[in-house]
Amino acid sequence: MHSEKILELLCLDQLMALSLEFHAVPVMAKQQPYLLVDLSSACSQPDYNSQGLGRWLQRQAVPVIGYLSDAKTPNDMLEYVDLVVDRVIDLDRITANIAENPVSSMVLIQVLRSTEGMDVQQAMTVESLAYSTLQSGTEFTTWLEQFRESNRRSIENTTLPDRSPPVLLSREAAVLNIRLNRPGNHNALSVEMRDGLFEAFQLLEMDSSIKMARVSGLGACFSTGGDLLEFGSFADPADAHRVRTLSLPSRVLAEHVDRVEFNLHGACIGSGIEIPAFASHVTARRKTFFQLPEVSLGLIPGAGGCVSIPRRIGRQRTAYFALYGKRINARTALEWGLIDAIVD
Incomplete structure (x- = not known):
């Protein structure tokens, strides 16, 4: 040593x-x-x-x-x-x-300790409050300033919005197929993607004839997580907490975990694994990789990951995964219990 x-x-x-x-x-x-x-x-x-x-x-x-x-x-x-x-x-x-990033690291650990064994919905409230606190912190605001400066051209040259649905829905008998439909943006969890997923999961509450929902993503990957170009769009962290409380897809998904399965491929970063981890069955292709980079941004997982991932792999391994920050492959994810099967 x-x-x-x-x-x-x-x-x-x-x-x-x-x-x-x-x-x-x-x-x-x-x-x-x-x-x-x-x-x-x-x-x-x-x-x-x-x-x-x-x-x-x-x-x-x-x-x-x-x-x-x-x-x-x-x-x-x-x-x-x-x-x-x-x-x-x-x-x-x-x-x-x-x-x-000592503050976000500290908050991550405190949230994981506090929410272990807590009711899932209450635990997501704790996660959201902590996330909002960090959004107004120095670590995140410093990262955000640096990101905006280094990506100024991309931000200024943002293309016209895609008018197609962000989430595609189709029905096959008792199965609802849900497909993320922003391959050009790596299926990032933008506001429109978040709202589309929220509405899709609400169908499970409204229609008991749906026995199973199968979620996948179009394009090269399932999802690279939150849309970085939208980060910091809420000036008021308290209002951001309100919105997450009312429209986070994981809130609905967590009530129907036995009726949802995810089929993952490519990059599954941040919310790209936080949301799937709630489901009762998660498969991934052999070349899929997973990553929790939020601490390096001065944040913590904020799409439910502080709740869903520990319930799959445990509190200690979740802390390791988030503080380590590097990618893990599908084989490691399977060994940990983050996914349930590898498919070709």
């Missing part, structure tokens, strides 16, 4: 001492954007209490990373950490990402 990481890695004895020093208050995020715990260490303190120390860890504002070296048996702090890392190269990337 790199020398700087050795200095940061806390054994249980050091963790006990830190918990006594900061017993009543969390470790300050600006001074220490994460805690790194050696899951292979033992504690020599006679008054060691794993549950008490675990509760202290879960009160921390910052992400708590458990490092587990190969072939080691984890200690009893495993369940209390926010994510587990077993490779130094991954640890370096994750800690660098947290240091780059």
